[in-house]
């Protein structure tokens with residue numbers, strides 16, 4: 517496995533542009549197969565999960581090109597409606613091709629998705645919702661064989677949890693239905709809004725994205741060949757990562773191409789730790805304090821609450837803060853695997869169920885670490901940048917699944 521090598525400490529200062537959002541480009545790439553035309557997607561991050569999505573699109577018969585942050589997908593010819601396990605297992609977002617394939621071909625055959633090991637990560641909410649739309653789903657030895665029974669029927673679907681992926685799959689599968697579909701308790705993440713905006717450009721009629729009630733008025737007007745252009749929103753989790761890297765290393769950093777509203781739930785946490793945050797239209801400036809202070813409580817919640825994807829990242833930052841910070845992880849069952857690695861650097865952290873208690877230690881020292889998931893890897897990178905001496909992180913590909921090195925501080929050596 518490739519490694520990340522950091523010789524710390526490295527002050528993260530200056531200006532950086534935030535990459536396009538991984539959790540926006542992935543569902544939108546799946547959605548391009550519905551357009552039947554040419555889609556030009558701008559501000560795409562050069563990350564491993566995007567390349568996996570392009571592999572899936574090529575396998576299905578699309579023509580794709582990725583140059584200078586722009587991806588062009590020609591989905592006029594689709595030759596398959598199944599995705600092999602070796603592609604499905606590489607990321608969680610492969611499951612979103614289920615809804616897109618149903619909308620385009622009426623059938624889909626795929627296995628369970630892969631993705632970060634954050635607990636069991638079931639897809640029961642996807643399956644129960646898609647069945648309400650009239651889709652037959654048989655699980656035959658781990659292969660999901662799906663097809664529209666007669667026709668997609670409109671439904672009023674109430675999600676027991678605002679699942680991001682389930683919301684996306686319902687939207688994708690229902691946009692071809694002649695009747696109306698309503699999603700209650702829908703996920704409200706900005707990436708849902710971005711997906712809906714893209715789909716409305718190719719002819720869908722989706723209202724209320726970003727709220728907990730989304731209405732999809734079906735249409736079958738996707739068969740005209742046309743050209744669609746769309747720019748991906750900035751990655752709010754990468755923005756928080758870069759801010760935490762600056763705060764952990766005593767840096768002053770300006771982030772460009774980021775709407776400050778996207779990270780509004782994280783700003784109070786940076787301010788409570790002693791950072792000065794200045795926001796202006798599409799820029800954010802963070803000035804870190806001489807000494808970081810602890811934050812009373814960080815509780816992860818569905819959007820617009822504090823994002824679970826930033827939990828490990830902020831924990832790495834506060835591992836250096838004076839005082840005790842309490843983290844409560846409410847979204848995933850097992851999202852603390854970065855803690856055993858942070859402790860190797862000298863962090864003082866105790867776990868009690870879904871609660872982690874961090875007693876800051878101003879001086880962390882480099883060590884050999886193992887990454888276990890994407891955001892956990894980002895946390896180890898931040899802690900490595902803030903530690904004295906060499907840090908070697910095994911599992912670089914976890915980090916590269918979501919972070920575009922061209923838009924990250926060049927203190928990392930990958931080999």
Ligand code: EPZ
Nearest residue numbers: 539609637638639640641642679680681825847848890891
């Ligand atoms: C998306 O994952 C993101 N991934 C995750 O980001 C993010 O952490 C998560 O949403 C929550 O915000 C992408 O968008 C590609 P969920 P997803 O369905 O859709 C349970 C990253 O680092 N659940 O909202 O898989 C589930 O187990 C990644 O960028 C069910 O029980 O998240 C979890 O506890 C990590 N049954 C909770 O809901 C289901 O059918 C949230 O899951 C689906 C989910």
